[in-house]
Amino acid sequence: MPNxxxxxxxxxxxxxxxxxxxxxxxxxxxxISKRLMEMGIVPGVSVKLVKSAPLGCPLxxxxxxxxxxxxxxxxxxxxxxx
Amino acid sequence: xxxxxxxxxxxxxxxxxxxxxxxxxxxxxxxTLFNAVTGxxxxxxxxxxxxxxxxEGHLSFGEYKARLIDLPGLYSLEAASLDEQIAxxxxxxxxxxxxxxxxxxxxxxxxxxxxxxxxxxxxxxxxIPIVVALTMVDVAESxxxxxxxxxxxxxxxxxIVAVTASSGRGIEELQDQIQNILGTTPNxxxxxxxxxxxxxxxxxxxxxxxxxxxxxxxxxxxxxxxITTSEKIDRVLTxxxxxxxxxxxxxxxxxxxxxxxxxxxxxxxEHGFGAIGDFARVQMPEGLLTDLIVDGIIAGVGGVLVFLxxxxxxxxxxxxxEDTGYMARAAFLLDRMMSKVGLHGxxxxxxxxxxxxxxxxIMAARTIENPKDRLATILIAPFMSCSARLxxxxxxxxxxxxxxxxxxxxxxxxVLMLGMYALGIVTAIIVAFILKKTLLKSPPPPFVMELPSYxxxxxxxxxxxxxxxxxxxxxxxxxxxxxxxxxxxxLMTFPRVTNVYVNTPNASELSEEQKSFQQSEQLKNxxxxxxxxxxxxxxxxxxxxxxxxxxxxxxxxxxxxxxxxLGIIYNGDKEANEESETLKTAILExxxxxxxxxxxxxxxxxxxxxxxxxxxxxxTIAVVRRETNSWAWTLFMVGxxxxxxxxxxLITYQGGKLLGFG
Numbered sequence: 163m164p165n166x167x168x169x170x171x172x173x174x175x176x177x178x179x180x181x182x183x184x185x186x187x188x189x190x191x192x193x194i195s196k197r198l199m200e201m202g203i204v205p206g207v208s209v210k211l212v213k214s215a216p217l218g219c220p221l222x223x224x225x226x227x228x229x230x231x232x233x234x235x236x237x238x239x240x241x242x243x244x
Numbered sequence: 245x246x247x248x249x250x251x252x253x254x255x256x257x258x259x260x261x262x263x264x265x266x267x268x269x270x271x272x273x274x275x276t277l278f279n280a281v282t283g284x285x286x287x288x289x290x291x292x293x294x295x296x297x298x299x300e301g302h303l304s305f306g307e308y309k310a311r312l313i314d315l316p317g318l319y320s321l322e323a324a325s326l327d328e329q330i331a332x333x334x335x336x337x338x339x340x341x342x343x344x345x346x347x348x349x350x351x352x353x354x355x356x357x358x359x360x361x362x363x364x365x366x367x368x369x370x371x372i373p374i375v376v377a378l379t380m381v382d383v384a385e386s387x388x389x390x391x392x393x394x395x396x397x398x399x400x401x402x403x404i405v406a407v408t409a410s411s412g413r414g415i416e417e418l419q420d421q422i423q424n425i426l427g428t429t430p431n432x433x434x435x436x437x438x439x440x441x442x443x444x445x446x447x448x449x450x451x452x453x454x455x456x457x458x459x460x461x462x463x464x465x466x467x468x469x470x471i472t473t474s475e476k477i478d479r480v481l482t483x484x485x486x487x488x489x490x491x492x493x494x495x496x497x498x499x500x501x502x503x504x505x506x507x508x509x510x511x512x513x514e515h516g517f518g519a520i521g522d523f524a525r526v527q528m529p530e531g532l533l534t535d536l537i538v539d540g541i542i543a544g545v546g547g548v549l550v551f552l553x554x555x556x557x558x559x560x561x562x563x564x565x566e567d568t569g570y571m572a573r574a575a576f577l578l579d580r581m582m583s584k585v586g587l588h589g590x591x592x593x594x595x596x597x598x599x600x601x602x603x604x605x606i607m608a609a610r611t612i613e614n615p616k617d618r619l620a621t622i623l624i625a626p627f628m629s630c631s632a633r634l635x636x637x638x639x640x641x642x643x644x645x646x647x648x649x650x651x652x653x654x655x656x657x658x659v660l661m662l663g664m665y666a667l668g669i670v671t672a673i674i675v676a677f678i679l680k681k682t683l684l685k686s687p688p689p690p691f692v693m694e695l696p697s698y699x700x701x702x703x704x705x706x707x708x709x710x711x712x713x714x715x716x717x718x719x720x721x722x723x724x725x726x727x728x729x730x731x732x733x734x735l736m737t738f739p740r741v742t743n744v745y746v747n748t749p750n751a752s753e754l755s756e757e758q759k760s761f762q763q764s765e766q767l768k769n770x771x772x773x774x775x776x777x778x779x780x781x782x783x784x785x786x787x788x789x790x791x792x793x794x795x796x797x798x799x800x801x802x803x804x805x806x807x808x809x810l811g812i813i814y815n816g817d818k819e820a821n822e823e824s825e826t827l828k829t830a831i832l833e834x835x836x837x838x839x840x841x842x843x844x845x846x847x848x849x850x851x852x853x854x855x856x857x858x859x860x861x862x863x864t865i866a867v868v869r870r871e872t873n874s875w876a877w878t879l880f881m882v883g884x885x886x887x888x889x890x891x892x893x894l895i896t897y898q899g900g901k902l903l904g905f906g
Contacts, residue, residue, distance in 0.1 A: 192444070193324065194690045199448040200320040201692055202359045207452075212475070216484045217580040220589070220691055226358040229474075229695040231576045233583075236690055 172244065174223065175237035177211040183242035184208055190239035202226040203240060259309035263343055264422065265334055267367055268351030269360050270317030271569070271696040273379035273409060275705050277351060278314045280409035299712075305419040308426075313345065316610075319359070319694075321366045325613040335370050347422050348374045350402075354384035354391060355697070357463060361455045362448075364400070368432050373425040376404040377418055387472075389465050396462035401431040410702075474569075474697040481570070487577050494570075495596070498561045509553040517546030536733055543808055544729020549718070551601075551804075554631045556714050558600035562593070563709045567701035572693060579691055585673050586680025588612050589691060591621040595672070598628035599665075602864045604713060606871055616684040620676055622868060623881050626859050627672035629665045632803040636855050637664050639807055640848040643828045660852070668856045671888070728801040728862060735772040736794075741765050767813055772797065786854070786890070787847045787897045789836065800860045846900040853896045858889035 212222040219234040268274040282301025299314040316327035337344030352360040397404040403421040407414035439450040521542045528534040565571045579589030598605030605625045612618040641657045648656040776790035791813045799806035814830035834842040869878040
């Protein structure tokens with residue numbers, strides 16, 4: 163596992179539209195991280211940023227063969243490895 | 245609609261009674277399966293004690309008579325949202341009048357197996373025998389997802405049945421499997437048993453690892469990675485610019501349709517109830533009982549049932565928007581704007597529904613997970629101008645502002661009507677903002693929402709949903725509103741005033757004018773009239789006299805009652821509706837004791853402002869009590885809305901007078 167406390171680490175929020183990556187960590191307060199993980203965003207899974215809503219938030223991502231909308235602030239809790 | 249009875253204890257019935265729970269992710273095809281299995285033998289059940297409303301159906305197969313409980317759509321059973329809590333209560337047998345289920349049918353969407361299996365791994369822990377109903381196998385196959393049923397069944401230690409609810413394929417096999425596994429204990433797959441839990445998140449992680457392994461072994465996924473139809477549709481419908489324009493266009497279309505299409509059946513209903521009333525009056529002997537039936541029951545209940553066409557249409561559109569997957573897109577597009585005032589994107593649906601009626605709107609707020617966000621949505625939902633306010637706006641505008649224009653060409657009526665809707669929306673936004681900064685302060689809730697694949701609406705589901713909701717509305721009209729109509733009639737009829745025309749003791753010999761005078765004397769001296777006089781000092785600063793006060797009190801039962809009450813108060817025409825010329829004339833000609841007119845355009849405007857903001861609806865209050873499970877919040881809502889309405893009406897009236905209007 164990479165160091166989780168790097169300040170400049172890559173998160174899902176930094177992906178470009180259409181780009182894919184592997185999830186390395188899911189952080190944030192327990193209610194957020196738990197919900198994200200229950201929806202299938204766990205370390206090791208592949209995610210793709212599909213698009214963002216009109217004002218740049220929320221984001222539409224593709225994971226485990228389905229589409230999910232999450233806010234940018236939540237995407238910042240998802241560490242990735244391109 | 246045929247509604248099945250609850251538990252009946254007929255001992256000569258040889259069938260064994262069992263309870264089956266139907267569990268699955270939202271959009272997994274659960275409702276379609278439920279409708280296919282139970283047909284019309286279903287009802288929306290309210291279980292006492294808890295705020296549970298779940299659908300229940302009956303089916304018989306072999307020697308069993310089963311109650312099928314349709315759990316809300318779930319992603320997990322961790323009880324974060326109210327729906328998840330309800331599901332857990334059902335599965336653990338905590339719901340009154342309902343035993344722990346004997347079997348769970350776990351509905352899994354074959355096109356989305358991994359995430360669907362997560363709920364399945366949680367269901368295993370309840371030690372209830374499970375059978376998997378696999379839906380949308382054909383869609384999965386067309387996408388290149390091939391599932392080895394036998395292998396999957398072995399890996400999960402669970403029987404699996406592929407079902408196509410629309411054609412009924414697999415339903416019989418499902419029933420056979422249910423009989424096979426009744427009374428058994430599910431064998432949790434060894435790899436799941438071995439999980440050592442150190443934290444909640446590591447448990448979720450381990451479950452998904454198990455799922456990934458299972459799917460890798462049992463599913464040959466050669467998914468063609470071409471752009472799916474859904475993604476193509478999304479390119480237009482959630483487009484940064486056109487997406488919002490299309491959303492506004494859809495909303496306009498829905499409301500336009502609700503208001504224009506519904507007028508024909510509404511007029512028919514209105515005339516129908518009028519005719520029934522006339523018929524009853526002709527057929528029955530003149531007297532108190534006839535008055536009660538005609539003026540109290542038929543007019544009261546009929547006045548509310550008139551809105552049935554609008555409610556049916558609204559639910560038709562909402563069901564279609566939900567069934568196609570568009571509702572999630574609307575929330576996706578609007579979340580940013582709504583989060584600025586502290587609301588969740590998911591609040592869009594409840595608030596939109598509230599334009600027809602706050603009751604379904606408030607119930608739709610259940611999908612919002614965070615209790616404070618849900619409460620904020622419930623507390624502002626009644627500010628959306630519902631269809632019951634329309635007759636009031638229509639009467640006031642037609643009487644005082646018809647035919648006038650602003651800037652020479654824009655119709656003042658349309659501007660005022662739009663203004664009333666806008667006032668409600670703006671107030672809702674401000675109140676939500678303040679609530680979220682103060683009483684309901686909480687960190688921004690997670691916005692994690694599935695964007696399901698678009699699909700054609702299932703007409704059967706849409707119709708079923710429409711009629712279930714409509715039936716609930718009719719039942720309420722037959723109970724709560726019936727009771728209130730009778731009480732109201734009583735308050736306006738007693739104590740009896742002795743005939744003022746002593747010289748003509750025979751009532752039928754009175755002229756129309758004399759009858760009218762008799763009626764207004766009756767009202768003035770009735771309990772309702774007395775209450776009107778008591779509250780007159782309070783409403784005087786709003787420009788309202790005691791007669792308007794009586795109508796106001798009556799309209800606290802249901803807003804549209806204002807129109808018929810004004811009809812009774814202003815002498816005579818009991819068939820008053822917002823189009824009625826005589827009522828308009830009577831309002832315009834009504835005089836105070838000093839001879840000045842009771843009503844001015846400013847009075848009408850003030851009354852409309854009051855109606856935008858006040859919570860005058862017993863049914864809404866009852867549903868808020870049930871949904872919040874708190875009298876404190878319910879009373880808070882009644883208090884702040886009434887207060888706000890009073891202050892806004894006061895500002896309108898006194899401000900208008902200062903500016904020289906009225």
